[in-house]
Amino acid sequence: MNISDIARLAGVSPATVSRYLNNGYVSAEKKAIIKKVIDETGYSPLASAQSLRQRRNRVIGVIVPKLSSESISRVVEGISLGLSDSGYHLFLGNTGNDVASELDYLALFQNNFVDGVIFIATEITPRHRRLFNQYTKPLVVVGQLAEGMPSVYHDDEGAAYAVVDHMIAQGSRRIAFLGVKSGDAAAGLGRHEGYRRALLDHGLEPEPTLYQEVEFSIADGYRGALRLLDGGQSFDGLFCATDNIAIGAMNCLHYSKLSVPGDVRVAGVGDSMVSKALLPALTSVHLYYQTSGQEAAQMVMGHLERGQSVNKQLRLGFELCERESTM
Known part of the structure; x- marks a missing residue:
């Protein structure tokens, strides 16, 4: 019995089962179905697989639309501050405001060495949402309210x-x-x-x-x-x-x-x-760009280090100058 078997019996994709096992986002209806199948089959991930999941590269992937923007720099500074005492490092992906490049980085980070992802977004398309739904790593969107996704955004x-x-x-x-x-x-x-x-x-x-x-x-x-x-x-x-x-x-x-x-x-x-x-x-x-970065970093770290849910949407205020x- 493996993840593919559980997915087949539950009528969902293997990626959905993987997200369930890794505390990622899964709808309440699908959670109930997967849990029922697991309870009925007595399925338990192998200890070696659990050990692999618990290993950390201590790297957070940060996807940015451009490096020349002062506001983006302030967000990244906030992320760095939020990670400063955790022993985690940043890996920046600069997309040049190109949607295809954003999707490439989201796929790269999902399948490779980072432990979590912070996506500083300017536009969220249906293609972004399809990738979001497949994610098994903690992912937080900054700068936009992404429905159904952990988000830190501005009013x-x-x-x-x-x-x-x-x-x-x-x-x-x-x-x-x-x-x-x-x-x-x-x-x-x-x-x-x-x-x-x-x-x-x-x-x-x-x-x-x-x-x-x-x-x-x-x-x-x-x-x-x-x-x-x-x-x-x-x-x-x-x-x-x-x-x-x-x-x-x-x-x-x-x-x-x-x-x-x-x-x-x-x-x-x-x-x-x-x-x-x-x-x-x-x-x-x-x-509060810097604060948005700090909050996003804390959300990702809360999941990685303390097992906290990242299904949170935080709207920050503003100050008229x-x-x-x-x-």
Whole structure:
């Protein structure tokens, strides 16, 4: 009697039985079926197999979308701090924001030397979910709420709402938005929804002509602001999905002879180091990136070292940092 036999009798895949035996995620219905088959057959994993499962390489795989991002660096720093006293080491996989590369790393880490995985996600596709469902190692998603998966994420909608609410309180009425793709449920969809909701709650209608979708760089922020201006749109506020986008937009406004905040109030998200050094300093929202990394590391370590369940979803708060760009 082996795992394949148990899987056949239970009508599930061998991977599902393996996850059950390793305390991974299995639905309650399938858990009950597998337990019934094991109880009826008296199946017990061989002592040697148990010993193999208990061996540790003391390595945690961390999948990152890019290494050049300050926010990602803060998350990784938090993971490192969370592992600092455990004797575990990081193994970084940089995907360059490429979905295929993310899937490759998820498969590599599942089948090789790491003991657990932390996935800093920007977009979760059905292909990601299929891999998640096959995972037998502890896996925690950071930066996105992944339904049914252990996740540490931010209140992106609440953060965006707070910024736009502040800009309206300062007197802005036509607030444009430089956002990112909606496939990114956090920086894209969540922040867009927070922007829209804040406007509607103040009786202001979101105008499609005041929205531009951009990528994440400073240059993309510049180009997005330029498209708004070239389109003949007038606006007295500009909310940007990230600080880098906001910095590019402020440069564009400067070269277009528009003052910040005199003509246009500008705000971003991320509370980057550069945001504090600008003239004027950029109003932004501080998200607890380092804390998210620490929490993810503790979730993985809790499973590996203490057998704790990692089926936990943790949403972190934010802090609005009001500075000269909106005052």
